[in-house]
Amino acid sequence: MKRQPTDRHEQSRRWIRLTVTLVAAWLATPSPTRAQAGGGFPSAPGSGAVMVGAALEPELIVSIGYLHRLDAGTSPWRLAAGARLKIPPYLLGNGAGRVSVMATGGWIDETGWGATLSSAGYLARDRNRAGTMHGFGIEARAAPGYHGAGWSVAADVGWQGTLVSHIEHSDLVREAFRDRHPGVDHGGPVDGWYGLTAQRFRFGVMGARKLGDDLSIQLAAGALFSRQRQGLLLSFAHGQVPVYLEASMRAGR
Amino acid sequence: MRLVLAAALAGLAGCGFDLMSPDAKGALVPPTADEDPLLPQLLVTVAGHDRQLHLRTFGDPGDPVALVLPGGPGADFRLLLPLRALADRYRVVMWDPRGAGLSERVTEEELGLDSFGDEIRAVQDAVAGGRPVTLIGHSLGGGVILRYTAANPEAVEQLVLIEPGPLTPEGARSYEGGGVSFGHGQDFFWQNEILSSSDHETADYKAVSLLPEALRSFTCSGEPPDEYPMWRFGAYQYHIVLQRLCDRSDHLQWADGIDAFDGEVLVIAGTCGAASADFQEEHNLEALPGSELVTVPGAGHLSLFTSHASETLGVLRDHLSAYRSNEPRP
Numbered sequence: 001m002k003r004q005p006t007d008r009h010e011q012s013r014r015w016i017r018l019t020v021t022l023v024a025a026w027l028a029t030p031s032p033t034r035a036q037a038g039g040g041f042p043s044a045p046g047s048g049a050v051m052v053g054a055a056l057e058p059e060l061i062v063s064i065g066y067l068h069r070l071d072a073g074t075s076p077w078r079l080a081a082g083a084r085l086k087i088p089p090y091l092l093g094n095g096a097g098r099v100s101v102m103a104t105g106g107w108i109d110e111t112g113w114g115a116t117l118s119s120a121g122y123l124a125r126d127r128n129r130a131g132t133m134h135g136f137g138i139e140a141r142a143a144p145g146y147h148g149a150g151w152s153v154a155a156d157v158g159w160q161g162t163l164v165s166h167i168e169h170s171d172l173v174r175e176a177f178r179d180r181h182p183g184v185d186h187g188g189p190v191d192g193w194y195g196l197t198a199q200r201f202r203f204g205v206m207g208a209r210k211l212g213d214d215l216s217i218q219l220a221a222g223a224l225f226s227r228q229r230q231g232l233l234l235s236f237a238h239g240q241v242p243v244y245l246e247a248s249m250r251a252g253r
Numbered sequence: 254m255r256l257v258l259a260a261a262l263a264g265l266a267g268c269g270f271d272l273m274s275p276d277a278k279g280a281l282v283p284p285t286a287d288e289d290p291l292l293p294q295l296l297v298t299v300a301g302h303d304r305q306l307h308l309r310t311f312g313d314p315g316d317p318v319a320l321v322l323p324g325g326p327g328a329d330f331r332l333l334l335p336l337r338a339l340a341d342r343y344r345v346v347m348w349d350p351r352g353a354g355l356s357e358r359v360t361e362e363e364l365g366l367d368s369f370g371d372e373i374r375a376v377q378d379a380v381a382g383g384r385p386v387t388l389i390g391h392s393l394g395g396g397v398i399l400r401y402t403a404a405n406p407e408a409v410e411q412l413v414l415i416e417p418g419p420l421t422p423e424g425a426r427s428y429e430g431g432g433v434s435f436g437h438g439q440d441f442f443w444q445n446e447i448l449s450s451s452d453h454e455t456a457d458y459k460a461v462s463l464l465p466e467a468l469r470s471f472t473c474s475g476e477p478p479d480e481y482p483m484w485r486f487g488a489y490q491y492h493i494v495l496q497r498l499c500d501r502s503d504h505l506q507w508a509d510g511i512d513a514f515d516g517e518v519l520v521i522a523g524t525c526g527a528a529s530a531d532f533q534e535e536h537n538l539e540a541l542p543g544s545e546l547v548t549v550p551g552a553g554h555l556s557l558f559t560s561h562a563s564e565t566l567g568v569l570r571d572h573l574s575a576y577r578s579n580e581p582r583p
Contacts (some may be wrong), residue, residue: 059438134447135447164447173461180355227449238488
């Protein structure tokens, strides 16, 4: 007879141990190919790869991108460049999305240890009851760890900052400024350019596995949180639910 | 990191961009009373701190005083402004609770549940000169004035609760007001790509886009309200007070001790939404023995003060003691 969990904490610990065991076993299973997983780079110099993915940040997003390898493959240094489109599928009607141009570099030695660093410049957009926003920003994401034959596991550390945003307020927001002073209306929201409107930090882990010469999949999970001066790490009212979960597939040599 | 950001922003500024800070006062949301001296306001000392309340008064200072509290957490009294029509018989006083609306933002330690009763006491002392007052509270404000009255029965003449939220733990478990579905919350999180809730101004601004979705459960149609007058939502106050309420949800009885009050208790409710007359009958009236429930047909939690404001005022005038006097007003 199976022993039943004595409390909810014990049940949670069992699920966590099971999940970690399954992921580790999946990563450790010998790959059908000798080619290296390569830290997310296209495998062959001069080749390209298409990446499609889905994530919870915690909003649901889907993405598609392309990376083209630029280095000659004669040294541990890697370099690739590309672009990516990120869309929240629930918000297509808002015209919400983000387009990025990316450069990815890395150093991975013959034993598989090394690190990759991706940097991107992006343009993001949203339109809702408060107004229409366009933001220009930069993102950096590093993956130090093991990028070996057929699989990789690494830390997933990143920062993104929306440096400049243009905000055009809605009538709803303008209405909020009326009737504050008895008999007098003055002041109102300011349409225009705002600086450093968003910053987010990412701390997680990622794992990748090649499924053949042309296909690999990657999972990443961890904490994703915005800088918040009241020190709130978990607050739905502040849009601060600090988790992310990401799954992607790369196709290409 | 800061040097890199500063250099990038300085470069942009050098290119002719006039960049505002998202935390600049009055850029995204109206300034609070401590930031805008032109706002009608009252300085009170509550929870050991002096704070400016955004407060307005209507009517003759010599008339009986009616204190009006908004719902929330986080909401302001703009929705309740139609009740200023009671100034024909009352000195009507409305204010935004500390941390909400256009009242001064406060720290976490100042937002204990008992502090809101102390806030009522401070306002009452300032405007009523020791006289008993009539208290009118909407939604969460109904629970707050109930708790205050139980602790200070001699300070209150008459009590009016307009669609109070759940007053008992059992009611709290059945309450379905104010939630946001996964789909409707998507944009609120997506905005973090462009505008994150880094401080009070940005957090309160972002609430503008989410609140209508949260208010679906209070409308007759189940759709976001057509009209929701608000100056500014207090996101931080909402978060802290909600945490405190959740911490005590298993045993918080808002009406504990109300037996000490021997005045009239009136409950007004519409027929639609999460806090309608049905909810009041099933979950709240048992905690208010001797109270009277009056229904406004076709009204919801918000439309009691918008499309159905005249009916709500009619109910109030039929029941408030100052309207029972047979002496004509000069």
